[in-house]
Amino acid sequence: MEQVRADGFDEFAAARWSTLLHVARLLTGGDRQRAEDLVQEALVKLWFAWPKIADQAPEAYVRTVLVRLAARSARRRWWGERPVEQLPDRAGPVDVSSAVAERSRLEGALAQLSPKQRAAVVLRYYEDLPEAQVAQALGCPVGTARSHASRGVARLRQILSDAVRPMT
Amino acid sequence: MDDFERDLSRLMRDTQQHTPYEPEHRQRLHAGIRTRRRSRLLWKAGGSAVAVAGLSVALALLPNLLTRAQPADPRPQPATSPTTSPDSTPTTEPSATSPTPTLQPETSLPATTTGDITPSGTTTPPADPTPTATASESRTGTTPPAPPPSPTPTTAPPSALDSEEPSASAYTE
Numbered sequence: 001m002e003q004v005r006a007d008g009f010d011e012f013a014a015a016r017w018s019t020l021l022h023v024a025r026l027l028t029g030g031d032r033q034r035a036e037d038l039v040q041e042a043l044v045k046l047w048f049a050w051p052k053i054a055d056q057a058p059e060a061y062v063r064t065v066l067v068r069l070a071a072r073s074a075r076r077r078w079w080g081e082r083p084v085e086q087l088p089d090r091a092g093p094v095d096v097s098s099a100v101a102e103r104s105r106l107e108g109a110l111a112q113l114s115p116k117q118r119a120a121v122v123l124r125y126y127e128d129l130p131e132a133q134v135a136q137a138l139g140c141p142v143g144t145a146r147s148h149a150s151r152g153v154a155r156l157r158q159i160l161s162d163a164v165r166p167m168t
Numbered sequence: 169m170d171d172f173e174r175d176l177s178r179l180m181r182d183t184q185q186h187t188p189y190e191p192e193h194r195q196r197l198h199a200g201i202r203t204r205r206r207s208r209l210l211w212k213a214g215g216s217a218v219a220v221a222g223l224s225v226a227l228a229l230l231p232n233l234l235t236r237a238q239p240a241d242p243r244p245q246p247a248t249s250p251t252t253s254p255d256s257t258p259t260t261e262p263s264a265t266s267p268t269p270t271l272q273p274e275t276s277l278p279a280t281t282t283g284d285i286t287p288s289g290t291t292t293p294p295a296d297p298t299p300t301a302t303a304s305e306s307r308t309g310t311t312p313p314a315p316p317p318s319p320t321p322t323t324a325p326p327s328a329l330d331s332e333e334p335s336a337s338a339y340t341e
Contacts, residue, residue: 018187018189022183044200122180126180
């Protein structure tokens with residue numbers, strides 16, 4: 001029973017790891033380490049709820065957990081940096097591409113939003129969720145979620161106007 | 169959705185890197201699961217221990233609380249007997265204040281020479297009517313003292329005695 005549970009959970013984690021990590025990275029404004037921590041914590045929570053929701057909507061569950069964890073982590077005043085022996089994520093030759101520059105601009109712009117606005121924008125424009133599901137994930141009324149998304153987009157428009165337009 | 173929103177959506181999707189789920193991620197995840205499971209077990213065990221300790225303290229203190237909060241022993245009920253004493257008959261008390269007093273045995277006392285039957289059923293000797301006279305004096309106050317009953321019915325008519333019945337009935341109590 002435990003093995004079946006672990007197998008199904010591992011399959012889900014392996015299939016959704018990359019997407020969840022990207023969502024977490026967008027939600028944290030590009031902080032990769034924090035994004036990995038958030039995904040890890042969300043998947044740990046999912047493990048304990050797995051028997052109940054494995055057949056229903058585990059992705060919606062983990063997405064909601066991720067959004068709330070990101071909002072909570074953004075309220076913490078200090079995210080400590082731990083010294084390590086080796087520098088992680090050294091920039092390789094591929095990382096100097098324009099894609100990385102775009103991603104950096106996007107993440108830098110997202111980082112200037114409030115956590116709620118950032119989550120609403122990511123869920124609405126990356127996950128392409130309807131407003132009702134965005135509100136459900138944020139834990140707020142639909143009107144509030146719509147307000148967060150529209151204000152976030154307006155702020156991003158102001159920040160990215162000169163960065164996005166040339167690409168179209 | 170305007171052009172900027174479409175571009176924003178495309179930019180968010182295009183910047184996604186494929187990050188494989190590597191064994192180290194899996195190990196780290198399962199290590200986190202074990203840690204969380206252990207902490208949950210510890211929380212449950214701690215909660216159970218606190219609950220058991222609380223119950224034990226409550227059970228230990230409960231007998232003391234019960235004995236402390238136990239009401240006093242019930243007051244002994246007055247012994248009841250088939251014969252009702254004059255001071256235990258509350259039915260005679262309203263007659264002291266009621267304008268229509270009930271007929272008392274003393275009213276017929278002066279007219280009879282055979283004796284008085286008290287509510288307790290004992291027969292008082294007819295030759296000693298002084299308790300009635302003293303009681304009526306002390307009770308009535310300004311009212312003229314009733315003449316002491318005498319065996320002769322000429323001292324007071326029965327109707328006059330009926331009007332002073334409250335004092336007489338009060339004495340019987």
